[in-house]
């Protein structure tokens with residue numbers, strides 16, 4: 454974030470820098486839960502998590518990020534994108550609606 458502050462009014466340049474660091478991770482939701490269930494990410498970099506629930510016979514109809522107050526429905530066979538930018542090092546967990554399936558973002562500085 455210090456970099457952004459230094460660049461001041463150079464908005465276009467700042468946007469390019471941020472875009473370059475956007476990462477997309479596909480997460481499959483099936484009877485075994487989330488795969489991958491643990492994802493290493495960097496603080497300050499935008500992340501697109503693409504959830505895809507592969508079949509109806511599991512309880513992954515919703516994904517919840519309690520800390521971030523994000524809750525999304527997961528229709529079978531559809532890509533559902535959750536975009537976020539972790540702000541600080543630590544773990545950000547996500548679960549199914551009942552908390553049986555668990556995953557986490559392991560955020561490093």
Ligand SMILES: [Cu+2]
Nearest residue numbers: 512549551553
């Ligand atoms: Cu569940």
